[in-house]
Amino acid sequence: MMLSVERVSAGYGRSSVLRDVSIDVPEGSIATLLGPNGAGKTTLLRVIAGSVKPRSGRVLFEDEEITGTAPEKSVRLGIAHVPEGRGVFPGMTVRENLMMGLFAKREGRRAMGEAMASVADLFPVLVDRPNQLAGTLSGGEQQMLAIARGLLTKPRLLMIDELSLGLAPIVVQRLLAALKEIQASGVTILLVEQFARLVLGMADVAFVLEHGSLAFAGTSQQLIDNPSVLHGAYLAGRKALQEVTTP
Ligand SMILES: Nc1ncnc2c1ncn2[C@@H]1O[C@H](COP(=O)(O)OP(=O)(O)OP(=O)(O)O)[C@@H](O)[C@H]1O
Ligand SMILES: [Mg+2]
Incomplete structure (x- = not known):
């Protein structure tokens, strides 16, 4: 397994958020973590990235225990976390934001040329506008x-x-296509989403969190075939089941 979370419980202060959550993400897969607002999805990513201690x-990451490893260190181990709200620095340029990625890996400015080239294939728009302030990007x-x-x-x-x-659906489609390429380059992907419809078509495995507990773990197809889980755990009160079944 690329990643195994084993019976994790976590919370903030006195409140408990995650209860006994276990997930396994196979190497090379795209996995998606679904669930309603407040289910604990972000908290689980924080536990994996090391910013919340369980x-x-x-x-376990690549079969090594990393529980409680600090975020700076987990980045160096090979875990990248794009946080909720994206976490770009709006007052910094595109190039400066990208440089933060290199610094996180303790690589200097000299690695920048190569890095920009690697970004160019996936997201040419970024390389075309290195000096634009990130806050003015769409x-x-x-x-x-x-x-x-x-x-x-x-x-x-990732x-x-x-x-x-x-984001508009067409933009999301472009991002998902980029994720497919990233997966093809050998990176395992764990995607938190509100809208099952968007990701179940391309994800290999899926997890549903409900009130801090795991309500489903299996293949995406098993989840698509299990409308009661989708409906009860995730889509109640949301745009919904018909979007999953009739894209
Ligand atoms: N820093 C924090 N301090 C205290 N409570 C928090 C903190 N972050 C999240 N919570 C609480 O933990 C619970 C789970 O939140 P979390 O953000 O993990 O859920 P989520 O599934 O990501 O929700 P959403 O879909 O809204 O992003 C919520 O009740 C939330 O209010
Ligand atoms: Mg969240």
Whole structure:
């Protein structure tokens, strides 16, 4: 397994958010973590990235235990985390934002040329506008920038929180196509999403969190074939089942 979360419980202060959550993400897969608002999806990514320490349970990355490893170190181990809200620095240029990825991996400016070349294939728009302030990019371009910055840390596992948030469907489709290419280059991907419809078609495995507990783990197809889980755990009150079954 690229990543195993074993019986993790975690929370903030006195509140408990995750209860006994276990997931396995196979190497080379695209995995998606679904669930309603407040289910604990972001918290689980934070536990994996090391910014939230679990109260119990373990996290294994490439079969090594990394539970509680600090975020700077987990980046160097090969885990890139594109956080909710993307985390780009709006007052910095595209180039400067990308440089943060290199610094996170402790690579200097000299690696920049090569890095820009690697970004150019996936997201040419970023390379065309290195001096544009990130805050003036469109939402989709900011998401590209956040992903590119993560890729510059040369991850083995790329985690993206809410890929589609606030983006038009056509933009999301382009991002998903880029993720397919990233997967093909050997990177395992863990994608948090609100909209199952967008990702189930391309994900290999899926997990559903509900109130901090795992409500489903299996292949994407098994989840598509399991409308009661989709409906009850995830889509109640949301745009919905028909979007999953009739894209
Ligand atoms: N830094 C924090 N301090 C205290 N409570 C928090 C913090 N971050 C999240 N929470 C709480 O933890 C619970 C789970 O939040 P989390 O962000 O993990 O859910 P989520 O599934 O990512 O939700 P969303 O779909 O809205 O992003 C929520 O009740 C939230 O209010
Ligand atoms: Mg979240």
